[in-house]
Amino acid sequence: MKERIKELEKEAIESLRKITDLKDLEEFRIKYLGKKSELTSIMKSIGKLPPQERPEIGKLANQLRERLKREYEELKERLEKKGKEKRFIDITLPGRAPLRGHFHPITTIINEVCEIFSKMGFRIVTGPEIELDYYNFEALNIPKDHPARDMQDTFYITENLLLRTHTSPIQVRVMEVERPPVAIICPGKVYRRDSDVSHTPMFHQVEGLLVDKDVSFGDLKGILTLFVHKMFGKDTKVRFRPSFFPFTEPSAEVDIECVICKGKGCRTCSFTGWLEILGSGMVDPEVYKFVGYDPELYSGFAFGMGIERIAMLKYGIEDIQLFYRNEMRFLRQF
Ligand code: DAH
DSSP states (O other), rough: OOHHHHHHHHHHHHHHHHHSSSSHHHHHHHHHHSTHHHHHHHHHHHSSSSSTTTTHHHHHHHHHHHHHHHHHHHHHHHHHHHHHHHHHHOTTTTOOOOOOOOOHHHHHHHHHHHHHHHHTTTTOOOOOOOHHHHHHHHHGGGTTOOGGOTTTTTOOOSSEEEOOOSSSSHHHHHHOOOOOEEEEEEEEEEOOOOOOOEEEEEEEEEEEEETTTTTTHHHHHHHHHHHHHHHHHHTTOEEEEEEEETEEEEEEEEEOOOOOTTSOTTTTTSSEEEEEEEEEEEEEHHHHHHHTEEEEEEEEEEEEEEHHHHHHHTOOOOOOGGSOOOOOOHTTTT
């Protein structure tokens, strides 16, 4: 019995020295100090020994038990402390990068457009989103019976108050209070009753206006061509196609060579090889009447473009609604 206690001590201490985590330590406790451990059964059997052997064996067994308990407690404390330290200052763990935001693609395009025109001397101006009928339609030579006023298209608040359907009213607001030369670029939100893969009830436009003495259609072509080259690359083909707007005469829509198929014809350009990107024209003398400019003295051009459309073409996005779903997987790509 004495021998067995000695052996048990050696065995237990050896296995204790190898323990490096709390799980193994618990196994150790069960094996050497638990209710079903050999040491416990030795202690239980002491009563059955011849009386003269009992004190010595009892003492040895107790001593072993005390030693193992003490060693166990010490190691437990050490391992627990080590575990905590590890949690707080494991300098080998890689750091967690802080989340960093960036501009929404629409904001990026607005900034790019404004920067291109700012560098050409245009001043950035904004206007109200809740607009008077007068500025949104009347003073832009869109009379009461014009189809653009259709209830389908415009969000009316009252008979005379509406959500602006384009950024063109800013032209009128500026000309009303400033004399030429005027060169402005006006970004902002606009609203129409429309919603599908290429329309949202709210979208963004940028409006431009330049009025001075001797401004010609050649200036319009030159400046808008330069814009296209800066925005889409200097090899992008541009064409000016006759069109109609109530507030410009003559009017032209600007097309660029399809960015997807490079003019060969594809689904995006409806197999025409061209994509419309903006409306433009020489300011109609009728508009000057509303703001008190002398059409004999001044001339100018204006243009307007949809930002979502530019962004879709530039980034190859097929569904306009993606801009407004706040999906991180989509937004992170920009
Ligand atoms: N306001 C027009 C629209 O919303 C765009 C536009 C066309 C603006 C021609 C202009 C212009 O200033 O000259 O579709």
